[in-house]
């Protein structure tokens with residue numbers, strides 16, 4: 682499985698990209714009305730930072746984590762270029778507990794990364810009461826991306842452990858003939 686979990690694969694992928702930042706996730710921008718007007722946001726599996734930078738530009742205090750050093754150094758380059766401060770940490774979400782972050786957040790975002798169930802409890806613990814967990818990803822295997830496998834697809838059952846929290850909204854949508862799902866939970 683390439684999409685989640687293989688750091689060398691991601692390293693080569695980020696290395697082969699031009700030093701240009703991709704545009705931030707459109708559905709994140711569409712959901713900003715759910716977010717508090719200010720506060721601390723954790724970007725989980727941030728990649729090279731397109732969403733972290735979008736949120737930092739809006740004035741949020743952003744902490745970005747990923748297991749790929751190459752991705753984090755690109756993020757830092759893009760942030761410095763705009764005089765934005767974004768804290769970063771290299772962490773393998775399949776192995777490392779997030780307890781070491783020793784911080785609390787108002788929002789956690791996770792775009793195109795499916796966490797293992799053990800991390801869900803970490804997210805709950807890292808969020809302030811009434812904090813939001815925003816998750817967006819593929820709902821079905823996209824027809825044009827062979828790197829995304831059945832295991833990478835987000836399903837309700839992957840998030841069952843969050844059931845004691847409030848599901849504020851779930852949206853299923855299509856873009857360019859690919860199917861996505863976006864969840865927002867409020868942590869109780």
Ligand SMILES: C[S@@+](CC[C@H](N)C(=O)[O-])C[C@H]1O[C@@H](n2cnc3c(N)ncnc32)[C@H](O)[C@@H]1O
Nearest residue numbers: 685686691726727728748749773774775792793
């Ligand atoms: C599809 S990219 C999404 C990046 C970013 N969220 C975005 O929307 O541009 C998936 C990201 O997950 C990261 N990743 C995959 N497995 C991981 C793991 N076990 N721990 C931490 N990060 C991981 C990869 O390095 C990559 O940056």
